[in-house]
Amino acid sequence: MTAPKVTLFGGGPVGSLLASLLAERGCNVDLYERRPDMRQQAVGAGRSINLAVSVRGLDALARIGLDGAVLDCTVPMRGRCVHDLRGQCELQRYGRSDGQVIHSMSRGGLNKILLDRAEATGRVRVHFGTRLESYDFDRGTARVAVEASRETREIQAPVAIGTDGSASALRTSMQRAGLLQQMAPLDFGYKELTLPTTPVGTFAFDANALHIWPRGRYMLIALPNPDCTFTCTLFLPHQSDGRTPSFADLQDDAAVADFLRGQFGDVPPYMPDIVQKFARAPIGHMATLRCEPWSNGATLLLGDAAHAIVPFFGQGMNAGFESCVGLVEQLDRNGVPTSALQWAETFAEFWPARKRETDAIADLALENFVEMRDKVADPTHLLQRAAELAVQARLGERYWTRYQLVSFSRVPYSEALRIGRVQSRLLTDACANAQQLAGVDLDALTAAMSAEVIPLLAAISI
Ligand SMILES: Cc1cc2nc3c(=O)[nH]c(=O)nc-3n(C[C@H](O)[C@H](O)[C@H](O)COP(=O)(O)OP(=O)(O)OC[C@H]3O[C@@H](n4cnc5c(N)ncnc54)[C@H](O)[C@@H]3O)c2cc1C
Numbered sequence: 226m227t228a229p230k231v232t233l234f235g236g237g238p239v240g241s242l243l244a245s246l247l248a249e250r251g252c253n254v255d256l257y258e259r260r261p262d263m264r265q266q267a268v269g270a271g272r273s274i275n276l277a278v279s280v281r282g283l284d285a286l287a288r289i290g291l292d293g294a295v296l297d298c299t300v301p302m303r304g305r306c307v308h309d310l311r312g313q314c315e316l317q318r319y320g321r322s323d324g325q326v327i328h329s330m331s332r333g334g335l336n337k338i339l340l341d342r343a344e345a346t347g348r349v350r351v352h353f354g355t356r357l358e359s360y361d362f363d364r365g366t367a368r369v370a371v372e373a374s375r376e377t378r379e380i381q382a383p384v385a386i387g388t389d390g391s392a393s394a395l396r397t398s399m400q401r402a403g404l405l406q407q408m409a410p411l412d413f414g415y416k417e418l419t420l421p422t423t424p425v426g427t428f429a430f431d432a433n434a435l436h437i438w439p440r441g442r443y444m445l446i447a448l449p450n451p452d453c454t455f456t457c458t459l460f461l462p463h464q465s466d467g468r469t470p471s472f473a474d475l476q477d478d479a480a481v482a483d484f485l486r487g488q489f490g491d492v493p494p495y496m497p498d499i500v501q502k503f504a505r506a507p508i509g510h511m512a513t514l515r516c517e518p519w520s521n522g523a524t525l526l527l528g529d530a531a532h533a534i535v536p537f538f539g540q541g542m543n544a545g546f547e548s549c550v551g552l553v554e555q556l557d558r559n560g561v562p563t564s565a566l567q568w569a570e571t572f573a574e575f576w577p578a579r580k581r582e583t584d585a586i587a588d589l590a591l592e593n594f595v596e597m598r599d600k601v602a603d604p605t606h607l608l609q610r611a612a613e614l615a616v617q618a619r620l621g622e623r624y625w626t627r628y629q630l631v632s633f634s635r636v637p638y639s640e641a642l643r644i645g646r647v648q649s650r651l652l653t654d655a656c657a658n659a660q661q662l663a664g665v666d667l668d669a670l671t672a673a674m675s676a677e678v679i680p681l682l683a684a685i686s687i
Pocket residue numbers: 234235236237238239240257258259260271272273275276277278355356357358388389390391392393394395415458509511527528529530536538539540541542543544545
């Protein structure tokens with residue numbers, strides 16, 4: 226019997242992981258990637274310079290034996306380090322202990338490891354510099370543009386998966402065939418600025434934390450890199466509302482210098498050319514994508530192509546990896562399809578349940594944006610957080626915070642969203658009339674969490 230053949234469009238993190246997962250199940254994979262080979266030529270990493278890998282991503286990597294190799298290239302982050310206007314910072318731990326961490330990793334570095342692994346299977350052929358232009362669902366063919374020859378040609382691709390990111394060309398072709406999509410752009414953009422090492426080659430700030438400068442409607446964050454630099458990301462509204470600074474307001478160097486020195490004063494001493502870096506950095510855009518159906522016959526969308534989200538829970542790629550795992554788990558249960566018709570049935574069965582989960586992480590990511598930029602320094606939020614940690618200390622291993630469910634477990638995102646809303650309601654009620662922890666009735670709060678939250682947590686296997 227000939228091996229099933231699958232065509233993937235897009236060799237980013239999700240496409241290159243999926244290629245290996247399919248190859249390991251006996252599929253021959255042709256992977257078409259728009260950019261040149263990033264292992265041979267310097268190409269931009271794409272949507273972000275570095276990103277946080279957590280349990281869901283690591284679980285997917287473990288399935289192709291790469292979790293250890295990837296972890297070797299990461300910097301663990303045990304919590305958020307919140308910087309105030311005076312430059313003082315305080316660590317808010319993510320997990321129960323310093324053992325529960327998320328991992329900062331170069332996005333390009335991860336992509337290269339995944340491409341190496343895909344090619345090493347011997348079943349994946351990667352066609353770099355080849356861009357999908359459109360897909361013909363009636364004929365099962367794709368039109369691709371080949372950079373080197375400046376030609377377009379038609380390829381046979383009766384079973385095809387679009388892992389070509391948030392501006393997916395396969396999704397555009399599906400829209401012409403009836404796919405419905407809602408792309409909700411965020412009014413905020415971002416600029417990435419690299420914070421160099423100190424003159425003696427060390428990290429400018431605590432290496433094992435994600436740093437945040439929350440300033441109400443905007444914020445700066447910084448993730449550590451193994452070379453002792455940080456990648457800083459400044460999130461600002463695109464347009465001014467009259468009260469909050471925006472990218473539109475920051476047009477000249479003097480305004481930029483005043484703003485950055487005034488709001489993030491402990492950063493410029495380590496980045497003397499911060500104004501020039503700001504001027505050179507392009508503004509990135511963010512959006513939440515919800516679309517359906519993800520499949521049309523024997524074609525499927527996966528990763529950002531199907532479910533791009535805003536980056537504030539550090540889950541976009543982790544969710545994309547989990548989507549790949551979900552698909553191949555279905556192949557493991559039902560067998561690898563041997564005809565386009567069977568692939569069509571597999572895809573149609575796969576995506577609706579997965580979409581419920583990616584819609585949930587989309588909501589969680591939007592909620593976390595408000596938490597990160599607005600609440601992490603807010604006294605009411607800090608009191609609720611302190612109360613929750615006190616309850617967790619009493620209830621022990623049985624209690625998980627929403628953040629821990631998303632980042633340190635593989636429970637469905639929809640459960641994390643549901644349980645998180647109950648936790649939030651109980652914490653809001655318990656802290657409503659208190660100024661400090663001593664004023665919170667921790668016995669009553671623990672009883673309420675035991676009655677309402679512990680049964681929900683017990684019902685899902687963590
Ligand atoms: C500022 C920022 C911070 C982030 N931080 C995190 C984080 O901490 N943790 C996390 O999990 N996620 C994070 N994300 C999200 C993460 O970057 C994405 O979810 C992830 O890159 C999606 O992977 P993907 O392979 O689906 O798509 P992409 O990474 O967009 O890759 C798509 C690939 O397809 C190729 N391509 C595009 N069009 C075509 C075409 N027509 N034909 C052929 N090839 C094509 C592209 O060149 C690219 O290689 C962040 C995103 C941003 C913007």
